Amino acid sequence: MASNLVPFQDLNLYPDPPATSTPIIPKIEPKLEPLEEPPSPLGPPPGLHLSNASTFPDPAAAPSPTSSDADVYAEFYRISELFRSAFAQRVEKFGDVAILPDSDPDSRAIVPVSNPETQVSDVVITPSGSRKYPTRSSELVRVTDLKPDDHRYFRDLIRRTRMLFDSLRVFSISEDEKHRDIMVPQRRTRGDLKASALMRHSGLWLNRDKRIVGDIPGVSIGDVFFFRMELCVVGLHGQPQAGIDYVPASQSSNGEPIATSIIVSGGYEDDEDQGDVIVYTGHGGQDKNNKQVVHQKLECGNLALERSMNYGVEVRVIRGFKYEGSISGKVYVYDGLYRIIETWFDVGKSGFGVFKFKLVRIENQPEMGSTGMKFAGSLRIRPLEVRPNGYITFDLSRKKETYPVFLYNDIDGDRDPLNYDYLITTVFPPYLYSSGSTTGCECVGGCMDECLCSMKNGGEFAYDMNGILVRGKPLIFECGPHCRCPPSCRNRVTQKGLRNRFEVFRSRETGWGVRSLDLIQAGSFICEYAGIVLTREQIQLFTMTGDSLIYPSRFAERWKEWGDLSQIFSDYVCPTYPSIPPLDFAMDVSKLRNVACYISHSSSPNVFVQLVLHDHNNVCFPRLMLFAMENIPPMRELSLDYGVADEGMGKLAICN
Structure with a gap:
């Protein structure tokens, strides 16, 4: 050395x-x-x-x-x-x-x-x-x-x-x-x-x-x-x-x-x-x-x-x-x-x-990074001219997403992602929507400081005016169906679908992976990790049949790293509000899944999970929203820290 x-x-x-x-x-x-x-x-x-x-x-x-x-x-x-x-x-x-x-x-x-x-x-x-x-x-x-x-x-x-x-x-x-x-x-x-x-x-x-x-x-x-x-x-x-x-x-x-x-x-x-x-x-x-x-x-x-x-x-x-x-x-x-x-x-x-x-x-x-960015720009406009071979479909989501999701494999004949129906957002048990508060903010022109939804987040909004996450939190309350603010409200960041064009691709190293055709800015929203939410009783049944499940509680708490200013401010304290109980549910992605399910595992990820609520108020069942931990160049593979998972569980088992 x-x-x-x-x-x-x-x-x-x-x-x-x-x-x-x-x-x-x-x-x-x-x-x-x-x-x-x-x-x-x-x-x-x-x-x-x-x-x-x-x-x-x-x-x-x-x-x-x-x-x-x-x-x-x-x-x-x-x-x-x-x-x-x-x-x-x-x-x-x-x-x-x-x-x-x-x-x-x-x-x-x-x-x-x-x-x-x-x-x-x-x-x-x-x-x-x-x-x-x-x-x-x-x-x-x-x-x-x-x-x-x-x-x-x-x-x-x-x-x-x-x-x-x-x-x-x-x-x-x-x-x-x-x-x-x-x-x-x-x-x-x-x-x-x-x-x-x-x-x-x-x-x-x-x-x-x-x-x-x-x-x-x-x-x-x-x-x-x-x-x-x-x-x-x-x-x-x-x-x-x-x-x-x-x-x-x-x-x-x-x-x-x-x-x-x-x-x-x-x-x-x-x-x-x-x-x-x-x-x-x-x-x-x-x-x-x-x-x-x-x-x-x-x-x-x-x-x-x-x-x-x-x-x-x-x-x-x-x-x-x-x-x-x-x-x-x-x-x-x-x-x-x-x-x-x-x-x-x-x-x-x-x-x-x-x-x-x-x-x-x-x-x-x-390869030069600038070359990769120009290549990605060409793919967005004329993919077949740039790569005539390898495309399986130009929209894995079947027009359900804001932008189409490419599916590409130039390595082997595997077409496995086509075997699953595309799920654009997580499906929760119906009873979550029939209970809880039905009140929302009254910000007709868009949310302002000290409105009801701001107070639910501890008196401040989680995002800046450009929709960038200011700091990770245990849970974020976004405006929901009972709020009077418009869809353009700054507190509705994760409800607008994909912001970038993605490609699910076959890799020799990670099996199926995901990369973006756009440059993703650090702190910006990527997509939801979607699946069918299962109760404890349902989890036991699915485990007995051998189906693989995703356990939200096992994702590493990387949200604590985004916005951690303890090296700058001696009085900085990691956010603890809004607090939530331990997550006691699983998500089934064995038949329905979205692009997030193909993101690879890494102990040094460039994507992290942020828990968000917007369409119901039960803090025991938040949505898993993915945000960028760093600037992610076009064509660079996305990665998540799935944490500690039992054998047969986690992304690497269900997708590779």
Whole structure:
């Protein structure tokens, strides 16, 4: 395990590069990459102190773990130690220099930074009072030879960090909505800026204590981000606006800047993007309308890209593009590693000199995420042209759902899902509807704060104005048939059927699985887990006949993770209201089922179960509604944590 992290080669090993001849031009400020909105100054919230946002804090300063968390913390500190040590034999193998004597306990292969105050790439948000954040490390390292357990650990770390970011963003917007005067127009709340600032103040930004060359552990090719600030939080790209992330010359061990990642977003008219090959235009020289008006210079990020080419340093490529339905108007997709193989100075379309860099994608990587998104877009419009073979039906639901559900199998002749009738929503015993309250809210124009249904939820709505779940709860009361509010009410999120186009597909790994043809936003509703509800007596009868059942009580309580802000707010308490008794019923899906029944099991799921009531008031029989735990890219398989199930029960038995 000691070889997982190796210092990057010291660039002083190489001969001095030849002088580059460039036109004499006036000095200009580097042009920032186009962004949906420029970041605004945001100070730390009351009671929070600025601290270094290191991925791996000092173990001595960490809170004492509980017995149940002991293994997690042990693994955390084991991986942390990998990022704190370097070994001479690996250094020598990769040609590193500047190795301090073995007797030196603080030996590092990269020369420490001598002038951190000039760090360019660390300017993210300037808090009030002119206090500055600790700078990012300039120590270049590459992560290698991770074992499966290491990959799972880092993936879960990234997943939880992103979930916290999304939860904070939604929470910030929801809180502003509560206090907003509807008579006074206000600027749109930038929840992404607030979330990133809170996480930074709490030291929760990742990959700050080392500058990683190559893939970021835990970030997969194809991962989708809605905000530039989220890229900064996970350490994938450290610049909130600039398209080139690099170690500045003032911090480099040999006084030369080195680029580690770029964002390709079409902000420069001379860019050429062919997927595996990119001609990337350097930055600088544009006006506010993104028109080139001045010659570019070989400095800052441009020089960093040229030096990375010279030293053979690969760069991460993130593609940004407009996407219909995105909450920010754009999406950013991680597409893998590229090498810079050529650079030249050319006359651009506007007649001004620009630097161009040719990048070629490194072989043997998974398919680019942007390619998968374009492929899914084509499937939505003309599926047979894109995939002529494999479709069994174009609507498994037989027009019962809002959107058709594709059924696809290009592996074998199995057509099993056609043998079941499609059930669009759960069927409960009739007596549940003949008892209980028949009163509802009187919000004719749509529910407002402090209405009856809001009070049933503890005085607040569970969803924001866009229908995103603010935080998981034991139970959510939605408006029902006795309420006077319209179908468009913000408190009727799970009653409107599918919001996305899904495909049930045959997989060699998981049997039947489910994937979306659309990008699903974290916190959004996916579908209901539907079946026929059975009483205790009926359960015994079905068990005797050998039929497989779904037990709602066995689903892991992943709802507690969505909206968990305990890492940010010390007084945060997991919601316990509205409370419900233990669920004592089962659902039969042996003859009727919906798309949810084909979702695969995972101990690190991207979907969770949230209990909801809307058409009756018996808290012993809630509906199982599924929500997204993270941004789910098109064509990525959905997964649920089915919890502990007896042999012969659970999804894997009934569907595979």
